[in-house]
Amino acid sequence: MRALCYHGKQDIRCETVPDPKIENGRDAIIKVTACAICGSDLHLYDGIMPGMESGDVLGHETMGEVVEVGKDNTKLKVGDRVVVPFTISCGECFFCQRGLYSGCERSNPNKAMAEKLWGHSPAGLFGYSHILGGFPGGQAEYLRVPYADFGPIKVPEGLTDEQVLFLSDIFPTGYMAAENCNIHGGDTVAVWGCGPVGLMAIKSAFLLGAERVIAIDTVPERLEMARECGAVTLDFMDEDIYDKIQDLTNGRGPDSCIDAVGTEAHAAASADSVLDRIKTATFMGTDRPHVLRQAIHCCRNFGTISIVGVYGGLLDKVPMGSAINRGLTFRMAQTPVQRYLPQLMERIERGEIDPSFIITHRATLEDGPELYKTFRDKKDGCVKVVLKP
Template identity: 80%
Template sequence: MKALTWHGKGDIRCESVPDPKIEHGRDAIIQVTSCAICGSDLHIYGGIIPRMESGDVLGHETMGEVVEVGPENTKLKVGDRVVVPFTISCGECFFCKRGFYSGCERTNPDREKAAKLWGNSPAGLFGYSHLLGGYAGGQAEYLRVPYADVGPIKVSGNLTDEQVLFLSDIFPTGYMAAEFCDIQPGDTIAIWGCGPVGQMAIRSAFLLGAERVIAIDTVPERLALASQSGAVTLDYMEEDIYDRIMELTHGRGADACIDAVGTEAEPMASADSMLDRVKTALFMGTDRPHVLRQAIHCCRNFGTVSIVGVYGGFLDKVPMGSAINRGLKFRMAQTPVQHYLPMLLERIEKGEIDPSFVITHRASLDEGPELYKTFRDKQDGCIKVVLNP
C-alpha cells in the first residue's frame, strides 16, 4: 500500500509499505477514506520529536471503512464506517475505566522509555514516535487499529468524511481546551494559536458560553478565520499582547488562557522566544515555552491556564511565582478522545458545529510530502490539509 513515511528532519516520502494485518483478536483493519496532517505532525517533520525511526508511517487523524475484523472484536463488522481516535486505549485498565483513555496503562509497549523521560507513560498513539508505541499511522491506504472494540466510533452515511474526520483529534482537543476553562457567563477566554486546534477551541469556547474570545496569531488567514468565528483578533507581531489583553479586560486579565501553540512558538515574537530558539539549537533546552509564559501573565487572578499545545521535555523560565501568588489553576492533557466522541458527534449531527470549516487544502497521498512543507511554512493560505487515499 501507499503511505507517508518519515526518513529524517524535513524528509517525508510517499512510498510503498507492507499492508497491515490482524495481529490480535481485538484488531480491525480499515481502508482509509480520509486522513489529515496535524500541527503535531509538524513537530515530527521538524525533527524535534525523539525516537522516530526511518520508514515510520505517519498520521493520527484517520477515518475509513472496516475491511477486516479480529475474531474477538464483536463491536465492529466489515463495512462499518468509523472515525479512529489518535489515542489507543484498552478500555479495561485503571485509567480507561475512569474515562482517562489517554493515560491507558496497557497500550504503550515502549512505556519504560517514556517513563524515563516523563516519570510515567501515557497511552500509545498512532504515527507518533517509539516513545509512544511506534504504531503505524493513518496517512496511508490502510490502517491496523488495535483495541478496535474500544476506540473507533461508527458514523452514519448522512455525514460527510469532512464533517466527522476531526473527531479523531483536533475537535475533541479544542473542545477539551475550552472545557478545561470552566467557562461562566460573561467570561473572556484568550487563545494563543489560531491553527486548527485553536480554531476548534474558539468555536468550542463560544459553544460553552464564553461572552468574548481573544484569538492571538500573526498569520492573516488564521486571524481572518478566527474573526469569522466571532473572536477579537490580536496580531502578536503588531502589538503587545499583554498590554492589549489588560486593556480589553480593564486591567484584570482574561478569565482563562489557552495555549494551543506548545513547543514551537514563533522565535521572533519576543526577546524570550528568541532566547528559547537559541537554547534549543544549542541543545541547552528541549522546548520553547514563550506562549505558556505569556498566557500565565495574561490570566486573571484565580483564573485557569489550559494547555493543549504539545511540549516534549523540560521547560525553562516558566513563571511559577506568578502562578502561585495569583492562584492560577493549570489544566492539561493529551486528549482522552473516546470520552468526548459521543457528545461531539451529537453536536455535529444537530448542526451545532461543522468542523470542516478549517479545511483549506484537499489532496492525494502522493501530494502529501509537498503539503507538509506548505503547512509548515504557512504558505498558500494553508490552515488544514485533508488527504484522500
C-alpha cells in the first residue's frame, strides 16, 4: 500500500509499505477513505517530538471502511464506515472504566519509554512516536486498528466523510478545551491559536454557552475563520495582547483561557519568546511556552486555564506564582476521544455544527509531503488538509 512515511526532520515521503494484517482477535483493518494532516503532525515534521524512527507511517486523523475483522471482534463487520479515534484504548482497564480513555494502561506496548520521560504512560497513539507505541498511522491506504471492538464509531447514513472525519481528534479536542472551562452564560473565553483545534474550541465555546470569545493569532486566513465563527479577533503581531484583553474585559480578564498552540509558540519579538527559541535551538529547553505564560497573566482571578496544545517536555519560566496567588485552575489532557464521540456525532446529525468548514485543501497521498510544508509554513491559505487515498 501507499503511505506517508517519516524519514527525519522535514523529510516526509509517500512510499510503498507492507499492507497491515490482523494481529489480535479484537483488531480490524480499514480501507482509509479520508485522513488529515494535524497540527500535532507538524511537531514530528519539525523534529520536536523524540522517539520517531525512519520509515514510520504517520497520521492519526483517519476514517474509512472496514475490510477485515478479527475473530473476537463482534462489534464491527465488513463494510461498516467508521471514524477511528487517535487515542488507542482497551475499554477495560482502570482508566477506561472511568472514561479516561487517553490514560489507557494497556494500549502502549512501549510504556517503559514513556514512564522514563513523564513518570507514567498515557495511551498509545496512532502514527506518533515509539514513546507512544510506534503504531503505524492512518495517512495510508489501509490501517490496522487495535481494540477495534471498542474505539471506532460507526458513521450514520447520510453523513459525508468530511462532516465526521474530525471526530477522530480535533473536534473532540476543541470541544474538551471548551468543556474544561466550565462555561456559564455570559462568560468570556479567550482562545490562543486559530488553527483547526482553536477554531473547534471557538465553535464549541459558543455551543456550550459562552457570550463572547476572544481569538488570538496572526495568520489572516485563520483570523477570518475565527471571525466567521463569531469571535472577536486580535493579531498578536499588531497589538499588545495583555493590554487589549484587559481593555475588552474591563480590567478583569477572561473567565477562562484556552491554549490551543502548545510547544511551538511564536510571538512578536517578546523577550521570553526570543529566549525560548534560543534555549530550544541550543538544547537547553524542550518547549516554547510563551502562550501559556500569557494566558496565565491574562486570565481573571479564580479563572480556568484549559491546555490542549501539545507540550512534550519541561517548561521554563511558567509563572506559577501568578497562578497560585490568584487561584487559577488548570485543566489539560490528551483527549479521551471515545468519551465525546456519541454526543458530538449527534450534534453533527442535528446540524448544530459541520466541522468540514475548516477544510482548505483536498489532495491525494502523493501530494502529502508538499502539503506538510505548505501547512507548516501557513502558505496558500492553508488551514486544514484532507487527503483521500
